[in-house]
Amino acid sequence: MIPPTWQPPSSIEHGLYEARLRGDVSAYYDLVAQADLYLAQPRAYADANPDSVRFDPCWNPHTRTQCLVVYTAGMLPAPVEDPVFVTGSLGWFAKSWSPTDPPYLVVNPGSPCEGVLQAGEEGRAHWLWSASKNDHPGCRPHPAVLTLMVGGALHGEVAFGLAAGAHIMVNNGLFWNAMAFHGAGYTQEKESLSEWWGVSTRTKWLEYVDELLRADMVSELWEYALGLRHDTGPLTPDQWHEAADRALRVRHVGASAAYLHRTIDSVLAYETRFRTDGLLADDAIIRTVKAWDYGRASCMARWGVSTRLGTLQEAEAAVHRAGRLVHSTYNSWADFSASYALGRCLHFDEGKFGDYYEGVLQSHHLLMTDPTSPWLNIPWA
Structure with a gap:
């Protein structure tokens, strides 16, 4: 005992x-x-x-x-x-x-x-x-829901903001709720931030935190396509494509018609697969992929702490803001997760349903079912 x-x-x-x-x-x-x-x-x-x-x-x-x-x-x-x-x-x-x-x-x-x-x-x-004998030599087991029971936020607005970044933390096998974040260690955190984001200075870190919190890194085309369907009402795939053609005739969206139609087809394909795999309810659609930026903002804030590019106070303020944005944009953790998953898949997976898809699917199911998951222990209301 x-x-x-x-x-x-x-x-x-x-x-x-x-x-x-x-x-x-x-x-x-x-x-x-x-x-x-x-x-x-x-x-x-x-x-x-x-x-x-x-x-x-x-x-x-x-x-x-x-x-x-x-x-x-x-x-x-x-x-x-x-x-x-x-x-x-x-x-x-x-x-x-x-x-x-x-x-x-x-x-x-x-x-x-x-x-x-x-x-x-x-x-x-x-x-x-x-x-x-270790199945994960040289690294922690992942994906895994790991909770810091002492020294980590478990309830309240900061914890909610940390939970917004849980997809990434679970996928990497790191504490979802560590505000005083060391991550995978100083050297590896610096290397990852530079390799994946091109961030190696405090100025660039501050810039990216702000852009992610404004959801400025999400493709405008993705948001435009999803907005067409959401603003018009329930649409069949053919009606969605027709709405896109009408919109292109009256408004320049900075993309070719072919690219806009490919985006619509990609969204439909992912939503179909999401429903089959239990990531999206049968009657649900995805309204926006801003979750992709908000979730990454929660993590980017902490990456600034682990690489010593930002202070703990700056990171906490950003995490708090990310949580408020998530709460005001989405209706539930499941709603948020489907949006985040679609953003990640459109960005990385490109319709392959490969490792990037499988990874986000596994993290989603862990976060929706693991008894220690913040999504089951932090109320949405």
């Missing part, structure tokens, strides 16, 4: 604590092998050496030796300017260890789920054995 004086921050630490209580060393190692391990680094070093990691040992009073300290995600302190945290798996640490490195790896020091792992040759063989 977990003593009332200490609540594990997440299921990660809960599992480690229970294994420690049982004295089950193998189970403890296996759980460590399934988690990202966060190692503190001087920020200047991490910026100058993104492909390298320093092992800076510290004194451990229990072993009376030097050790290397790592943390699981729920045990991390709030992000500060310096140091930052980078991630590695237990298998990676085993392969990276050298004879001159400390004799112990200590997980979550000073906590009830602390573990002291021997780093000698025999000990590291155990690390590698546990790592070999």
